[in-house]
Amino acid sequence: TQLLEQSPQFLSIQEGENLTVYCNSSSVFSSLQWYRQEPGEGPVLLVTVVTGGEVKKLKRLTFQFGDARKDSSLHITAAQPGDTGLYLCAGGMEYGNKLVFGAGTILRVKS
Amino acid sequence: DADVTQTPRNRITKTGKRIMLECSQTKGHDRMYWYRQDPGLGLRLIYYSFDVKDINKGEISDGYSVSRQAQAKFSLSLESAIPNQTALYFCATSEGGGGFTDTQYFGPGTRLTVL
Numbered sequence: 001t002q003l004l005e006q007s008p009q010f011l012s013i014q015e016g017e018n019l020t021v022y023c024n025s026s027s028v029f030s031s032l033q034w035y036r037q038e039p040g041e042g043p044v045l046l047v048t049v050v051t052g053g054e055v056k057k058l059k060r061l062t063f064q065f066g067d068a069r070k071d072s073s074l075h076i077t078a079a080q081p082g083d084t085g086l087y088l089c090a091g092g093m094e095y096g097n098k099l100v101f102g103a104g105t106i107l108r109v110k111s
Numbered sequence: 112d113a114d115v116t117q118t119p120r121n122r123i124t125k126t127g128k129r130i131m132l133e134c135s136q137t138k139g140h141d142r143m144y145w146y147r148q149d150p151g152l153g154l155r156l157i158y159y160s161f162d163v164k165d166i167n168k169g170e171i172s173d174g175y176s177v178s179r180q181a182q183a184k185f186s187l188s189l190e191s192a193i194p195n196q197t198a199l200y201f202c203a204t205s206e207g208g209g210g211f212t213d214t215q216y217f218g219p220g221t222r223l224t225v226l
Contacts, residue, residue, distance in 0.1 A: 004153075006153075009151070033214075040219065040220075041219055041220070042115070042201050042203070042217025042218050042219055042220055043154070043201075043215075043217050044217070045214045045215065045216075048214070088153060088154065090154075098156055098159065098169065098170075099156075099215065101146075101153040101154040101155070102153050103151050103152055103153040104153055
């Protein structure tokens with residue numbers, strides 16, 4: 001059982017559409033990170049959120065940390081083919097020195 | 112040049128063989144990590160090291176060992192490889208001091224196949 005559940009597992013959309021990816025848990029996290037991974041490469045950090053209710057924007061990407069710090073979402077506006085990749089959320093445990101990763105969402109944006 | 116490098120990038124081996132995966136970093140970070148990635152399971156922590164004298168087990172350390180030879184080098188060994196260790200392995204580093212708001216910097220990965 002994954003401590004962090006990501007949904008959907010796979011998403012295939014047309015260029016220009018909007019989408020939201022969810023990351024949910026029953027546990028509280030001290031921080032929540034989102035990474036993007038492209039084939040043949042390691043994950044690259046997109047954003048870190050640390051405060052309940054926090055919203056951060058990165059160009060067309062909007063990240064939100066839930067008020068109770070148990071969940072997060074990633075919203076992409078007007079998706080582009082360059083957004084294609086595996087999106088991973090990772091929670092910083094309140095007790096213990098590690099990040100817990102979700103299984104990831106594979107996003108494919110078709111032109 | 113890449114900040115975090117892993118060798119080899121691909122390896123095919125047989126059951127029972129000893130395998131070493133190597134990681135080097137030029138970021139000057141104290142913290143280093145080994146993860147494995149399996150489809151549908153995400154990244155799982157194998158071992159981590161917060162400095163040269165510090166080694167800690169992660170959630171799936173059985174069947175693996177590590178060595179922190181220097182601040183810049185952290186190697187992962189499979190003493191006797193088995194097929195269910197077939198996976199993509201990643202090394203990562205972080206600066207430390209920021210708890211788990213630290214950014215982790217990942218290497219390009221090693222694809223290991225155990226026949």
